[in-house]
Amino acid sequence: MSFLDGYKVLDLASVGPAARASRILADYGMEVIKLAPVAAKGGKQTEPVYHAYGAGRGTRRIRVDLDSPEGRATVHRLVKSVDVVIESFRPGVAKRIGVGYEELRAHNPRIIYCSTSGYGQDGPWSQWAGHDINYLAMGGFLHCSGRDAEGRPGMPGATVADSAGGGMQAAMAVMAALVNRLRRDEGAYLDVAITDGVLNLTSLYIDEYLATGVETGPGSTLLTGKFACYGIYGTRDGKAIAVGAIETRFFGNLCRLLGLEQYAALQYDAARQDEIKAAMRAVFLSRDRDEWTALLAGENTCATPVLDIPEITRSEHFAARHTFMQARHPVHGEFRQLGPVLAGNPRELPEHQVAVAGLTDTDAVLAAAGFEAAEIARLRASGVVE
Numbered sequence: 001m002s003f004l005d006g007y008k009v010l011d012l013a014s015v016g017p018a019a020r021a022s023r024i025l026a027d028y029g030m031e032v033i034k035l036a037p038v039a040a041k042g043g044k045q046t047e048p049v050y051h052a053y054g055a056g057r058g059t060r061r062i063r064v065d066l067d068s069p070e071g072r073a074t075v076h077r078l079v080k081s082v083d084v085v086i087e088s089f090r091p092g093v094a095k096r097i098g099v100g101y102e103e104l105r106a107h108n109p110r111i112i113y114c115s116t117s118g119y120g121q122d123g124p125w126s127q128w129a130g131h132d133i134n135y136l137a138m139g140g141f142l143h144c145s146g147r148d149a150e151g152r153p154g155m156p157g158a159t160v161a162d163s164a165g166g167g168m169q170a171a172m173a174v175m176a177a178l179v180n181r182l183r184r185d186e187g188a189y190l191d192v193a194i195t196d197g198v199l200n201l202t203s204l205y206i207d208e209y210l211a212t213g214v215e216t217g218p219g220s221t222l223l224t225g226k227f228a229c230y231g232i233y234g235t236r237d238g239k240a241i242a243v244g245a246i247e248t249r250f251f252g253n254l255c256r257l258l259g260l261e262q263y264a265a266l267q268y269d270a271a272r273q274d275e276i277k278a279a280m281r282a283v284f285l286s287r288d289r290d291e292w293t294a295l296l297a298g299e300n301t302c303a304t305p306v307l308d309i310p311e312i313t314r315s316e317h318f319a320a321r322h323t324f325m326q327a328r329h330p331v332h333g334e335f336r337q338l339g340p341v342l343a344g345n346p347r348e349l350p351e352h353q354v355a356v357a358g359l360t361d362t363d364a365v366l367a368a369a370g371f372e373a374a375e376i377a378r379l380r381a382s383g384v385v386e
């Protein structure tokens with residue numbers, strides 16, 4: 001049994017942090033009901049590709065015309081049967097269209113209502129548009145990252161703000177609110193600001209500045225590349241090795257295996273770091289990445305290969321941990337996908353049958369919420385639901 005079996009979340013978003021939060025909650029057992037506009041009014045909503053966000057695992061879909069009074073009334077009835085609502089409208093929009101927290105709480109006082117936005121529901125930036133890179137910029141993440149050849153912060157290799165700053169924050173807050181509801185029998189409103197989540201990710205640097213006045217930047221601290229023991233080194237074949245030998249014994253092992261024992265005692269000698277880095281770069285360029293991996297990875301050096309995405313999908317380690325699962329799409333056929341990998345989730349799952357694009361579960365969702373068959377038929381005929 002999954003931890004969150006029996007709970008339901010009504011997700012009013014399509015992509016981004018809210019969709020990532022729903023993915024996490026679904027993997028832990030929640031039933032996710034994705035609510036989208038009816039086809040005629042869905043042009044502004046991004047439709048994710050078939051394989052994104054777990055390809056709809058644990059998700060049912062419904063289309064409702066929120067522009068119509070009867071559509072809003074349908075949502076008001078539907079919310080009585082769910083535990084959580086997640087939305088990602090611009091601050092103020094959900095209330096304006098009749099699906100804000102106060103409107104839905106009137107129909108379900110125990111609802112956990114989670115609003116995800118870039119900068120929060122209030123404050124001078126609250127109405128700014130943005131995406132992942134903007135939130136990383138405003139939360140200090142990009143400033144502390146490495147620079148490209150032109151001196152600009154490098155492009156992130158993943159949507160860190162959407163995933164960790166937003167999606168994981170939202171899922172964690174929802175779970176905490178559900179625990180609180182068990183104790184106090186009350187709902188909650190959650191203002192999930194993605195940039196706040198990024199601040200949490202950069203908190204070591206922010207707190208250091210507030211306490212000491214020391215400003216973190218690329219190459220200025222241990223974790224941003226000041227010392228040779230923590231960095232990325234190119235190899236002969238154009239690939240790379242990541243080194244995280246922070247502890248003295250790990251750096252000593254690394255120096256010994258690289259033939260650079262003379263530097264083991266100078267690990268944190270700031271005046272010698274350029275020299276040590278140059279020596280390590282030269283040695284790493286003498287062999288291919290996989291040769292270094294075979295020599296170093298298992299020897300307590302904190303040295304690992306920088307893997308590309310295809311290499312990850314072929315990894316014996318991830319295969320042994322049942323990291324990937326099978327899925328089948330009615331048009332695109334069979335494919336592998338990342339399974340529910342976060343701690344506490346089952347690892348060996350049956351093949352996931354992906355729903356064809358445009359297919360909804362409206363009748364089943366509304367019936368489970370107490371709608372009669374005749375009501376559902378009438379709502380369909382009038383175009384309120386699809």
